[in-house]
Amino acid sequence: MIWSRLCKSRTRHFLFFGLLLFAISVLKYIFQPCDKNDIQNDADNPRRRYCKTQLFTAMQLSSRSEINCSNIIKGDQQAVNQALLHQLKNKRLPSNEMDYMKFIKDCNLYKKIRRFIPIPLSKEEENFPIAYSMVIHEQIEMFERLLRAIYNPQNIYCVHVDEKSPENFKEAVRAIISCFENVFLASKLEKVVYTSWFRLKADLNCMEDLLKSKVPWKYLLNTCGTDFPIKTNAEIVRALKVLNGKNSLESEKPPKQKHFRWLFSYKTGRTVRRTNIRKIPPPIRTPMFTGSAYFVVTREFVTYVLENPDVQKLIEWIKDTLIPEEQLWATLNRMPGVPGSSPYHAKYELSDMNAIARLMKWAWNDGNMDKGGAYPPCTGIFRRSICINGAGDLHWMLQQHHLFANKFDPTVDDYAIQCLEEYLRHKALYEKEP
Secondary structure: OHHHHHHHHHHHHHHHHHHHHHHHHHHHHHHOOOOHHHHHOOOOOHHHHHHHHHHHHHHOOOOOOOOOHHHHHOOOHHHHHHHHHHHHHOOOOOOOHHHHHHHOOOHHHHHHHOOOOOOOOOHHHHOOOEEEEEEEOOOHHHHHHHHHHHOOOOOEEEEEEOOOOOHHHHHHHHHHHOOOOOEEEOOOOOOOOOOOHHHHHHHHHHHHHHHHOOOOOOEEEEEEOOEEEOOOHHHHHHHHHHHOOOOEOOEEOOOHHHOHHHHEEEEEOOOEEEEEEEOOOOOOOOOOOEEOOOOEEEHHHHHHHHHOHHHHHHHHHHOOOOOOHHHHHHHHOOOOOOOOOOOOOHHHOEOOOOOOOOEOOEHHHEOOHHHOOOEOOOOOEEEOOEEEOOHHHHHHHOOOOOOEEEOOOHHHHHHHHHHHHHHHHHHHHHOOOO
């Protein structure tokens, strides 16, 4: 009798400890450090839910509490007015170069605190790396926020800093990019002068460097320091897949008033000035086109541009023209045989509103859309005839198909950037709007 009770007691103890050990092993499995496979796994299990909760909570970007970004994105005018009021009352000075030099002592801590996405969020994104050329010259905080907004570890980023920029700016940029294996400084830096050949050369330098990278990127997108994405990385990947090997950039037949850009030779000093020397016609059989400095182009296009002798002749010819980047990319994308290009027939013309590269509000097209305006009024301010977007521009902007928008400036409207950061990060993590 006593022996029987003793056996039952031991059995219960063994069963209890067995269940306890099993529970401990399950908990260890669930709560062990997470990796990308745990996030990308399609199975709905406790570990995936735990890992997603841990990562997503740590990666969220929230705007300042005094504004309601969700309502601003929806176009609520009261929320927009409240943001404008706070913007006027509480001007925030952006972080400067010294702030970043002090901040970046421990790269792992820096990336964690600044909430850079540490792993590819999906297999689709991991298998479709993107290359970026980033041409910047000032506003270190804006550069870092742009980099964070487009950063994914499978992508590759070439940063070109204007050689004329102050040394402390260049040092701060180097400090930031030193924390990332897939972000690097262009091997050749140019003294960029607005409307000159050297703005175009900056992108060409990055093209050369990016082709040497081991990252098998599919498309190249270029940005400047006043850009910001209006799509998540996953959305950009899907848009590029839809292009299916085609490029997307503004390319239109130039009006007569733009012909002067290449009829005469221009000389670059501190500024660009026209000479009285007439240029010979361009060394191509197809027409010249005009467009934008911004492009979405394939890897094959980039390779062709850098290696094709006829393209090199056109590049050499275009060096002493005015705003050459607005002619070169638009013209190349309409030339037969260029990878990803379109025919030069008028039916294939793309305006900036139809191409996906960049959304911009120009002063001369700004106004009431019901009365023929190209877009709603700019709620920020105009600089060089381009709208520096305010919070009130976000609702319309996020309904467009473009991948990026220009311009943004935290000293003009920081809430516009904050709300975009919050919106895009939430959408990237949860694949739905906040």
